[in-house]
Amino acid sequence: MSQLPDGRYVDDAPFDPEQSIRELERKDLDAPNWVLIWRKFKTHRLGLISGAFLLFCYLMLPFVGFIAPYGPNERHSEHLYSPPQSINLFHEGEFLGPFIYPMTSEANMETFQWEFKPDYENPMRLKFFCEGKSYRIAGLIEADTHLFCPPQADVPVFLWGSDRLGRDVFSRILYGAQLSLTVGLIGITVSFVLGIFFGSVAGYFGGKIDWVINRVIEILRSLPELPLWLALSAAVPSNWSPVAVFFIISVILGILDWPGLARSVRAKFLSLREEEYVRAAEMMGATSGRVIRKHLLPNFMSHLIASATLSIPAMILGETALSFLGLGLRAPAVSWGVMLNDAQNLANIEIYWWTAIPMLPIVVVVLAFNFLGDGLRDSLDPYQQ
Amino acid sequence: MEILRYAIYRFGTMVLTLWVVSVLVFVIINLPPGDYLSNQIAELRASGQTAGVEKAEFLRREYALDKPLWQQYFIWVGFLPGPHGFSGLIQGNFGWSFEFDRPVAEIVGDSLWLTVLVNLAAVLFVYLVALPLGVLAAARSRTWVDYTSAFVGYLGLATPNFLLALILFYYGHRWFDLPIGGLMDPIYEGEPMSWDKVKSILIHLIVPTFVIGTSGASAMMQRLRANMLDELGKPYVETAIAKGMAPSRMLAKYPLRVAFNPFVADIGNLLPSMVSGSVLVSVVLGLQTIGPDLLQALKSQDMFLSAFILMFVALLTLIGTMISDVLLVLLDPRIRYEGRDA
Numbered sequence: 150m151s152q153l154p155d156g157r158y159v160d161d162a163p164f165d166p167e168q169s170i171r172e173l174e175r176k177d178l179d180a181p182n183w184v185l186i187w188r189k190f191k192t193h194r195l196g197l198i199s200g201a202f203l204l205f206c207y208l209m210l211p212f213v214g215f216i217a218p219y220g221p222n223e224r225h226s227e228h229l230y231s232p233p234q235s236i237n238l239f240h241e242g243e244f245l246g247p248f249i250y251p252m253t254s255e256a257n258m259e260t261f262q263w264e265f266k267p268d269y270e271n272p273m274r275l276k277f278f279c280e281g282k283s284y285r286i287a288g289l290i291e292a293d294t295h296l297f298c299p300p301q302a303d304v305p306v307f308l309w310g311s312d313r314l315g316r317d318v319f320s321r322i323l324y325g326a327q328l329s330l331t332v333g334l335i336g337i338t339v340s341f342v343l344g345i346f347f348g349s350v351a352g353y354f355g356g357k358i359d360w361v362i363n364r365v366i367e368i369l370r371s372l373p374e375l376p377l378w379l380a381l382s383a384a385v386p387s388n389w390s391p392v393a394v395f396f397i398i399s400v401i402l403g404i405l406d407w408p409g410l411a412r413s414v415r416a417k418f419l420s421l422r423e424e425e426y427v428r429a430a431e432m433m434g435a436t437s438g439r440v441i442r443k444h445l446l447p448n449f450m451s452h453l454i455a456s457a458t459l460s461i462p463a464m465i466l467g468e469t470a471l472s473f474l475g476l477g478l479r480a481p482a483v484s485w486g487v488m489l490n491d492a493q494n495l496a497n498i499e500i501y502w503w504t505a506i507p508m509l510p511i512v513v514v515v516l517a518f519n520f521l522g523d524g525l526r527d528s529l530d531p532y533q534q
Numbered sequence: 535m536e537i538l539r540y541a542i543y544r545f546g547t548m549v550l551t552l553w554v555v556s557v558l559v560f561v562i563i564n565l566p567p568g569d570y571l572s573n574q575i576a577e578l579r580a581s582g583q584t585a586g587v588e589k590a591e592f593l594r595r596e597y598a599l600d601k602p603l604w605q606q607y608f609i610w611v612g613f614l615p616g617p618h619g620f621s622g623l624i625q626g627n628f629g630w631s632f633e634f635d636r637p638v639a640e641i642v643g644d645s646l647w648l649t650v651l652v653n654l655a656a657v658l659f660v661y662l663v664a665l666p667l668g669v670l671a672a673a674r675s676r677t678w679v680d681y682t683s684a685f686v687g688y689l690g691l692a693t694p695n696f697l698l699a700l701i702l703f704y705y706g707h708r709w710f711d712l713p714i715g716g717l718m719d720p721i722y723e724g725e726p727m728s729w730d731k732v733k734s735i736l737i738h739l740i741v742p743t744f745v746i747g748t749s750g751a752s753a754m755m756q757r758l759r760a761n762m763l764d765e766l767g768k769p770y771v772e773t774a775i776a777k778g779m780a781p782s783r784m785l786a787k788y789p790l791r792v793a794f795n796p797f798v799a800d801i802g803n804l805l806p807s808m809v810s811g812s813v814l815v816s817v818v819l820g821l822q823t824i825g826p827d828l829l830q831a832l833k834s835q836d837m838f839l840s841a842f843i844l845m846f847v848a849l850l851t852l853i854g855t856m857i858s859d860v861l862l863v864l865l866d867p868r869i870r871y872e873g874r875d876a
Contacts, residue, residue: 368551368558370803371855375810376828376847377562380840383832384565466694470814473696474829489697493818498700508697515692 186451189528196524199517206514210327214284216296217320218306221483223282225305225315228252230501231265233310233318240272247297248272251304262500273300310503313491321483322507328484330514332399332468333461339403341457344410349441351411352418359415366408366415374405378467382476391482398477402464413456417449451529459522462515469511485511541860548856552849556623559844560607563837570632570835571599597630597838610841623845629838633831638842642824646846648717649823652746652812653850655739657801659747660754660808665797667751668758673785675763683759687752695811696818699745703819706741713738717821742819746811750804758797765789798862802855809851 150158177185191197209216225231231254236247250267257264276298283293299306308319351362381401385394421427422445430440471477472486473493480487488507492498498505571594578586594600596618598609608614610629612622621627628638671683690698706712713719717738722731765771766789774784816825824843831840 364554368554371551371806371848371851372555372558373806373809373813373847373851375813376844379813379829379832380559380562380844381565383835384562386567462692469694470696473694474814474817476829476832492700499704505697505700508694511694511697512689512692516688519688519691 182451186528190524193524193527195520196527199520200524203514203517203521206326206330210330211287213323213327214286215292215294217317217323218281218295218298219317219320220282220284221316221321221324222481223316223320225311225317227303227315228254228265228305228307228311229263229313229315230504231305231307231311231315232501233503234267234307236275236308237272245272246274248274249300249306251300273304275300275306309506310501312488312501312504318488318503318506321488322485322510325483325485325488325507326510328395328478328482329465329468329486329511332395332402332484333464333518335396335399336402336406336464336467337457337461339400340406340410340460341453343404343407345414345446345453347407348411348414349418349445352415353422353437353441353445355419355422362411363415366412369405369408370412374467375470377405378402378471379474379476382471387479391479395478395482398468398471399464402467406460406464409460410453410456414449414453417452418445421445421448451525455522455525455529458518458525462518465511465515465518537860537863540863544856544859548852551852552845555848555852556611556845557607559841559848560610563841563844564603564606566835569599569837573835574632593630593632610838623842628842631831631836631839633834633836633839638839641839642827642843642846645822645824645827648821649812649816649825649846650850651735652717652739652742652816652821652823653805653809653854655743656746656750656808656812657805657854659743660751660801660804663747663751664754664758668755669762669785669790671755671759672762672766673781675759680759683755687755690748690752693748695745695749695814698748699741699815699818702741702745712741717742717823742812742815742821745815745819746808749811750808754797754800754804757800758793761793761796762789765792795862795866798858798865801858805851805854805858809847813847 151161152158190200214220231252234249234252236249238244238247240248249272250269251271251273252265253268254263254265256262277296278294279298280293281295281298283291285291297306305311305317307317309322310318312318312321347362347366351359378401381404382398385397389397427440427444430444435444468477468484469486469489472484473489475490478484478487485507489505492505492507571590575587575590575594578584578590598606601609605614608622610622612620612624612627614620628642630636631638631641634641667683671680674680703712717735718731719734719738722728722734768789771784771789774788775781779787812823813825813828815821816823817829820826824846828840828843828847830836831843
């Protein structure tokens with residue numbers, strides 16, 4: 150510390166006015182890749198919202214039993230095709246808290262249908278955190294507390310109506326999410342493993358192997374997927390348990406999806422193979438497996454994840470289509486496609502429009518995956534302006 | 535002349551691919567344990583109908599189902615003589631449908647042409663919709679035109695085909711009085727072609743075309759828009775504008791021609807998914823294409839019928855892809871005529 154003639158104190162340490170700016174710049178350059186990706190991804194509003202929404206959906210999956218008032222196959226034989234009910238707060242200008250108007254049913258002797266009418270005289274409060282049918286959290290812990298329950302045992306609450314057998318559509322959609330959302334994940338894992346394996350082998354070794362794998366990719370890509378899916382699912386023995394069918398269907402979806410991924414992996418490998426660091430690693434005696442795993446794959450893993458995100462929707466739609474046609478998941482299992490199987494009939498949809506509600510979550514989830522994938526893809530290269 | 539050579543080369547690869555596909559299809563068809571006849575024999579035995587068993591056994595021998603699998607394959611394709619000499623796919627014999635007890639060719643018959651027709655209409659739809667919308671979205675990017683088309687495009691991608699089919703069907707009938715179900719008025723079925731029949735088919739085609747084409751059209755539109763935007767930023771566009779060229783003429787003359795390339799090439803990628811879509815939509819809408827036949831045949835393990843339909847569907851996409859490849863070479867002088875590896 151020294152004193153200047155005008156009385157100010159100045160630090161003796163050398164001072165570089167540029168340093169603080171440079172530090173900031175370095176900080177950006179030295180930041181790990183994911184920080185940069187995250188920073189860029191945050192600006193992609195739609196992708197961010199979609200990502201948060203999907204995260205919420207997947208986190209909810211183990212706890213659907215808690216949120217759903219009924220079990221997936223619980224039947225109310227007195228309330229077939231009951232229309233959706235709304236939860237109200239005010240009754241004749243008076244605050245009552247969340248309540249419903251119970252449905253009264255009446256047989257119409259002209260159309261031979263049950264007609265349901267809300268009984269506006271008689272509001273009934275919903276119960277919260279109440280005991281109901283027991284379920285398992287994540288398939289392990291048994292519990293019987295539900296978020297909300299019907300006011301009385303004989304006054305059911307159907308937020309989104311009930312179906313042909315008097316099952317609650319709302320609860321079934323929640324349970325259906327468990328299968329419909331995971332089908333894509335399992336399928337993409339299969340396709341990921343196959344795609345990376347064949348793509349990297351083809352791209353790294355080149356030559357004859359490359360030629361063969363390339364032809365296989367071309368052939369598989371030129372075939373229409375759905376008929377093959379149909380043929381493969383028709384081959385699943387009908388006496389298998391729903392869980393086994395579910396797994397095999399997701400694997401089938403994955404098996405036909407890998408060529409696209411393998412192709413992009415191969416293209417990346419072809420260009421990266423010539424880089425100096427790859428040659429350096431090879432000269433130091435790294436095995437081909439190590440070069441592929443440690444030096445090449447990390448380079449474009451993020452890119453692969455983005456393209457995987459974009460192909461999950463195709464699998465969700467695939468499962469829906471298969472189940473819809475009756476070749477996918479089967480009855481005791483609940484998925485969105487299985488539920489839509491009931492809505493196959495046009496006349497049915499016209500009268501009981503709420504049986505087609507499962508298409509909403511499908512559209513929303515597929516859109517969310519598309520937006521998320523777009524956002525990821527745009528933000529993957531943080532150094533690009 | 536070189537284009538001819540390329541076309542022949544491309545045709546050769548198509549035939550080869552088709553051969554591999556035939557192996558694949560045959561394997562998939564034979565994956566489920568048992569076959570239609572052995573199931574039937576078991577069932578007949580259980581119910582004690584010996585006469586039926588004899589007939590089924592006869593059919594088994596007739597169609598070489600008692601031979602090992604690899605021989606069955608060669609007989610089916612027509613490389614090896616069956617019980618009645620060479621009569622496989624190559625010789626134009628498509629096999630026998632056990633469930634309907636008629637030759638496969640007779641069952642599929644008309645529906646083959648209707649399948650081609652439906653898919654052709656869908657491809658045309660994709661081009662007619664995607665081209666103007668894509669160009670418009672790029673030229674007016676970041677305006678409401680762009681956002682609306684992007685929104686509709688995303689919805690088109692995200693809505694499952696069969697749902698779209700049901701919805702359009704319902705509202706098409708309600709608001710525009712479009713006919714429900716089928717590809718023609720029932721009175722024209724089995725009738726010879728006439729002007730009225732053509733008109734009836736055209737009206738029935740509206741909804742299916744729309745449904746099958748929508749997702750393809752929206753994918754194509756987004757592709758074209760991205761390509762156009764890349765081109766629009768280039769100096770030659772600026773030059774053209776600076777020289778006072780009319781915007782629409784400028785768009786059509788320069789950037790569109792460059793951006794058009796992937797547009798043609800993409801149909802090869804789109805076609806498989808569109809043919810898939812047409813199978814599904816046909817089942818939902820009850821069109822007389824091979825879609826419902828395929829589903830039925832797969833469910834009852836009617837192996838020759840389902841194998842033939844799978845082969846036909848594959849052939850359809852392969853031909854489409856080949857045509858798009860050859861067209862691409864014709865359109866773009868920059869593409870080399872040799873195979874992709876050269």
